[in-house]
Amino acid sequence: MHRKMAARELSIQVDGKTIGCEPGQSVASALLAQGIYRFRTSPNDHLPRGPFCMMGACQECAILIDGSIRRACQTEVAEGMRVCLKGASA
């Protein structure tokens, strides 16, 4: 939901923009809470994609996190984490 969360105790960088998130949140859920649904594009038809299974199976949420491609739904946020949605379309 897009409502404000009580405590935003951590912040991460998404394409250089700072967003607040809760400790324990997954990167996927932190972005979804900001209304960011589109994470990447599919490599063949370049169609927009975002998280889908939230259990680590589909790989649709795989984006560049601190320099390596990781599943955002299985990665917990950490202070100062750098997330890159641009260029992670592979």
Next chain:
Amino acid sequence: MTPRTEIADLIVIGAGPAGANAALAAHNAGLKVVLVDEAAQPGGQVWRAPITAKAKQSPVKDIDRKMGDALRQQLVSANIHILTDTQVWSADRQPEGFEVGTIGEAGTVFLRAPRLIAAPGAYERILPFPGWTIPGVFGLAAATALLKAEKTLPGRRIIVAGQGPLLIAVAAQAVALGLRPVAIVDAASRADWAKSLAGYARQPRQLARGMRWMAQLTRARVPYYRQHEVSSATGADSLAGVTLRSLKSGETRTIDVDTLFVGNGLTPADEVFRLLGADQEPCPISGTQRVVCDELGRCSVPGLYAAGDAAGIRGALPALHQGRIAGLAAAHDAGALSGAALSAALASSSRALTQLQPFADASCRLMRLSGQRVAAAPDDTIICRCEDVRAGDIRKAINQGAVDINQLKHFTRLGMGPCQGRICAVNAAEIIRQETGAAVNSTRLTPRGPIRPLETAQLIGEFGYSDIPIPKPAPL
């Protein structure tokens, strides 16, 4: 750097109700057990631990939360050796036993043991429709994962769709969060639910919870479309609208929403069994395949056991007992438990399984996805999300002579993306089956490791030049 190796009497993959109870039973019987799970905490899908403060603070009324907390406590008290945040990416059987490749915080670790219990659970099935790849479309099980771990759901205007008990669970919990769904879209009819009630009546606590959920939905006046399915979704960068279709009349209507949760049942996670070459059989419940095992969970590969949803979808409580049974069987087969002690220990779980079967059957009947519905996907529906292979591409390949799924893979690249066919293979198999009448056996992709995508750097770990072995020069 040479990867670390750990040796045990028994490896257990998956710390859900099945795997965790298997590990506990075998450990209590005296085996040296190593339990592996890719999640941060044990509990599996159904008993997933709360992670954020908001989720932890919510009152512990829910039975899944209680059961999960109890299980986590039991694992700690018993001092079970557990590797969390650790993915299993390979499994191999050598003459001395099994070798399981894992990767976690500690890097690559190979586990070796003469016995292996695989309890990796299930994946959600989703009936593909045009637009199901648009951001904002999520699985129904995805919603349960978010609800349990973080007590939140994305979206403002949501639809909850599909079939089976998760539909009601997710819709009611969304209402409780203040996120009233714009519609519930259920493939089942009132009569289908009525038929299931008899099975549910045997589990009064679960039935009471289901009734409470239904009452919440009625009170919130959530529009309920029975015998309907999602026929398409539209939107560019994110979801804008969802079209529903009546399964009876074919009539359609379109609703503006930003988020859709949709799920059509479960299918066993079978990568490990396929990698090890265990025999599979059609699963009458999910309509897909499951590993063949006897009543103690023993598979066709000696030393390999299956438990929980991975051995055929039955749900959380049966998984707990199947796990316990497999753990005891492994302890017995390892010589740690006499035949008499095994029979005595098995009695309570065997009885429980029999009692739980009508409940499991009732849920599974509601979740069963008919092959015809899958095979009716219009040509432009994406089936393989990773490679953007559409139903029309699959039909064209079949016309050009692809008769099984491995040929389909060569013709179209279906299943060659990072999900390795986890999402598309069951649906593509259904299209082949309906178009050609192919046998189930020819509709499974040949397994290939690694079963989880890996970065080479992760696999190799840190190393210096001194780690590179210098071969002895060949004699001139």
